[in-house]
Amino acid sequence: MLSLLTLFVHQGWQVTFASPAQQGEHKVDLTELSINEQTVALNCSSFDDFINELNPNIVLFDRFMLEEQFGWRVAKHCPDALRILDTEDLHSLRHARHQALKQNRPLNKADLNSDMAKREIAAIFRCDLSLIISDYELDLLKKHYSVPEHILLHCPFMLDLQHFSPSTNSYADRQHFISIGNFRHEPNWDAVLFLKQHIWPLIRKQLPKAELHIYGAYPPPKATQLHNAKQGFLVKGWAEDAKQVMQQARVCLAPLRFGAGIKGKLAEAMFCGTPNVTTNIGIEGMTMGLDWPGLTTDLNSFDSFEDSAQNIANHAVQLYQEQSLWQQKQQQGYQLLKTNFAKDEVQAKLLARITDIQNKLSTHRADNFIGQMLQHHQLKSTQYMAQWIEAKNR
Missing domain, CATH: 3.40.50.2000 (Glycogen Phosphorylase B;)
Structure with a gap:
């Protein structure tokens, strides 16, 4: 608007x-x-x-x-x-x-x-x-x-990509995961619960020192109560500068199980040079024939939440650890923005x-x-x- x-x-x-x-x-x-x-x-x-x-x-x-x-x-x-x-x-x-x-x-x-x-x-x-x-x-x-x-x-x-310049924050400069989105939007809240209950424990098993920083406007008490520093699950709430916190993260997580339209959080992740892990719902309407700047899980290919959660977690760990893959996906993000959304x-x-x-x-x-x-x-x-x-x- x-x-x-x-x-x-x-x-x-x-x-x-x-x-x-x-x-x-x-x-x-x-x-x-x-x-x-x-x-x-x-x-x-x-x-x-x-x-x-x-x-x-x-x-x-x-x-x-x-x-x-x-x-x-x-x-x-x-x-x-x-x-x-x-x-x-x-x-x-x-x-x-x-x-x-x-x-x-x-x-x-x-x-x-x-x-x-x-x-x-x-x-x-x-x-x-x-x-x-x-x-x-x-x-x-x-x-x-x-x-x-x-x-x-x-x-x-x-x-507005006329004066766009790639992020100066390299793979080595970044750490941890990020998830961002308005808590009043039901698909975002469902994704947070999916992360908390199914996906994040699987990631932490493989990356015990990793943290997930969750940002979003209007966090209700039911969201802030999910905050658990020992588990590395940190509910941060409103971000004064969304681009700044996005550029500090290595991987953006957006495990959306339902929704429509195209996703501002994923466009912002590309803009900030942050590769993402998402679902078939997340990429819908955004690729327009181009390679996706992250790793995706088709939720329709799995019989249970547990199986899809394991696939998302594996993708998250892979993208977090493999520098060459991360750099490839970052470049694909820049290209997708310039081609589809200028x-x-x-x-x-x-x-x-x-x-x-x-x-x-x-x-x-x-x-x-x-x-x-x-x-x-x-x-x-x-x-x-x-x-x-x-x-x-x-």
Whole structure:
């Protein structure tokens, strides 16, 4: 989201960031980017006055829940505004995988056709353009959900690599393992538990002096209680400088068992020259045909958590101890970043698509009948529900 906002500002566009969320303690100060910040209320007609006065040319929704809440109001009061959905990742896919994991079974079609999926895919259809961060999810949307390609755009990370320089911290300069990620994000918390209960004891058997440093925002008591210095399992919490702690570690561990989108923690590890050990979920949508800058475990190839944990642990020890392999994976990480996530090409494609759709908005919408149909019904059902909630709250 910050990459998108920065891009829009650099185009000379006037940008307003409107949010109903409470401000968090680690919030970015958008006013430093000359972005106007506005608080808006859920289920409240005050948004109608706000959007009418603002009268935007483009409205970007951050995830499908915000499109559900505000999309019909934008369509009603600013019908000519281009509506873009930033999916971030497919929430319904992450939810489906989580349900399958909890029930210890493979993902099936019923999981993909959940109520959440119906809501999320409907939001994608209703928008003029949806930004899809993963090529895997782009393919899923087109083939499984039959979403028209002209309302989708593959839009991965947009990283500023123009002045990028490799890390000066060599293999010998580094020590220990690192795992990083917001504790409020369920896949990250599951990965921490997987490390604690299954993987880390196996690593410590082979590397008794190694430490695992776990960083992440908003660590709950259940996370800090896992801290155990004798076991080398150190829950550090919030990192003031994530890149600094990442560059001090020799190997990044990301044993993700479910999730969606592409992983910022792994992109940051590559940026810092830190090879990683992860899973098929971790690398999804990030390779785009290139070699992975680490060692991976395909969780679907194992019958038990114990077997997959042993494989991950073996990979971790191997990458930690073999300097030549570590250096090879570090270089592959630099190459993958430059090839897949350099911002210039991604930004150019996005701006070109926005311009193209704006120039033929009526035709573009006419070619998406399902979206028009869903917009019609959502405008009615959501409008009346929102008006009922507003009246009830008076």
